[in-house]
Amino acid sequence: MADVAESTGILEQIRLVAGLRWRILRNSLRKKNNRLDLIGLILAGILSSVLVLGLCFAFYAGAYAFVSSGRSSWMALLFWGIFLFWQVFPVLVAGFGANFEFRTLLRFPLSLSAFYIIGLAYGIADFSAIASLCWLLSMSIGAGVAKPGVLPAMLLVVCVFALFNVTLERLIGSWLERLLSRRRTRELFFALFVLSMISLNFVTPLLNRYGAAARPMILHALPYFAWFPPSLAGRAIAAVAQLQPTGFLLGSAGLLFYVLLFSVLLWRRFAAQYHGEELSETATPVHAGVRPVRREDDTADGLGLLSPQVAAVVRKEFRYLTRNSFAFLTLLMPPLLVLLFSSQFAGRHPSIGGTGVSTEMFFPGIMAYLILILMAPAYNSFAYEGRGIQIYFTAPLHFRQVFLGKNLMLVSVLTVEIALSIGMLTYRVGLPSAHMLLATIAAIIFTVVGQLTIANWSSLNFPRKLEFGQMRGQRQSGMAVLVAFGSQILMGGISAVILFSGRWTGNPWFPAEAFAFLAAAALGGYFASLDALTHLAEKKKETLIEALCR
């Protein structure tokens, strides 16, 4: 009979988990062939250490100043700062995914209580927790130096506050894990996250407009914050400093209540995980009852003029776009950006020195910016194909058909986006003169078609696989970025010179004529390039398949 190992103690298991995390970090460093990545990581580590140490001094000085000057109730502000960092930072980096899934520990012989304690210990090893603990320690030292009698109570409150934070952080983490385990919710989460980051740009204009009106409401809501844990911790310390034991007991009891509440919730979450909660994305089995297959392709979709292969690629690209929540929602960006910029810089709503940029300049400028954003994905157009890329090489087609399908889809999206943006611009700041409008539209055709040729070449030469709804490791190839940057600067430079040449030559229609000629040349060049790209695809197919099938 086989020997069976004896069970390991909790402390030994915690040590093993800590060792595992350290080994994962070391191995991830060893895998990075790119030295720049390693240098970047070291620099980030140094900067983080400097930041944490710098803030240690700040928290020390703040605590010292508040306690020594008799304003110890202001300690709540420091607790709030730490609380927000401890809870928000892990949510922000959740998009980058965990290196090691904590739940995998469940296959080892652990009791539920051991699993719970290891879970908490695991939470303390996070960067946000380590940094916050350093700051709490600095605060304690600062308060202790200012008034030594406060130190024992301070240490007690800090310990309970830290326990509260680590419990809440693990609880939010486990909720997020559950939320992000579903592909659809994960994608929506990231899309909303990106959109919320973008919408931060609107904070300043909104504050300028509504800030004064919102101030009384904020002041009215402030007292309610006194019942939150950071305020309770601050009040407990203030009570000790002012020799009010009742206040200290009340503050501490409130804090303990939160610890208890979140511990119960966390215990329930861990218990669900411990008892085999299923987070798998695979659909649950259903009865094999016969349901009619959706006949979604019955209706004509206007692609009948295209060859079957090109039409198939266009349909597939459209479905991929609508199912990539992130890409789909980011299509909202161009009109939003037009709204943002038009409210800050241009036309009827000038905010810079009361003058604003003229419509004649603003219109081509904003269009150039939109092209810059919308064309970027074309430089790695196979990013989301995954293993499906092989179909393009096993199917009986010429690769130019794949490019035609992809480019057609992109151009359609661009057309809709630019039309929406022009509509928004017309509403906000009005249209430019006819010659400038035509020149800009011809310039758009020239730059888009011209870039498509280069972007197709870049997609074949510098492919990089990207995953839907993931942010971790989602980097474009450095060369693809460089090519995109170079060609955008080139196209933008040519366009700017031609636009200005209208002024220099005194002929306002000259830019429109020049761009029309260039657009025609770019179209000719594009179609001429397709055969060459087909040959290149055949040469590059192994690189392409290897890069995308990982």
Place this chain on the structure above:
Amino acid sequence: MPEIAIQTQKLTRRFGKLLAVDAIDLQVTAGQFFGFLGPNGAGKSTTIKMLTGLLAPTSGSMQLLGQDFATHPVEVKRQIGVVPEGMGLFERLTGSEYLHFIGRMYGLDRATTRRRSDELLEFMRLADRPKTMVADYSHGMQKKLALAAAVIHGPRILFLDEPFEGVDALAAGALKSLLGRMTERGTTIFLTSHVLEIVERLCSHVAIIHKGRLVAHGSLEELRAGISDEEGNKTLEQIFVSIVGQDGTERPQLEELSWLM
């Protein structure tokens, strides 16, 4: 004279210093159920990739149904079906949309594509999930979908890499009978599998590749006859082990794992 479905001459592929496929000469007659075997890393996948256009040979040539792959790639691809390594699925389409996409990529008209994809989804027992995306399919369901996609255009040669791996018993049974009927009607099936019992039951002819070289090639009877044995009727597994195991590789000693027994 029977039509030759697949023929290679000195087909070779190098990856840097590694010689993955070493000048193999292969001949498969049309309508054969052909098993292509070899241990891990022998060169099976590399050979299939070359035969299906996913990998260019370093040297040598190949003809499929009499047409040279290098000079007539589109014509050749039109007549073959393949389940590529990793199945080659577009995961953000539903099963129905994927089959429709593949059918159109092979030039079928929309009505034919729709009819065939409906029939294939029913046959593979995938029709009850019309809105489920391929990404949400189980491994077995993805495999069945990839197989459906490989046959939707009625190929004359079908390349299958481990076709039954992860497929449930019901579908595997139906699939075997389908493949059998396809060969009866003249389709050539080129199959790799590590489950030698399946190969033995389905295939009439077998080739074994080892370290990039073709070490055996012929009907099962010919392979059996080629091995000196007093008992005679050897299984394919025994044939395989006796051919591939001739290079002196020693088996791990079970005595080293005594603590497990």
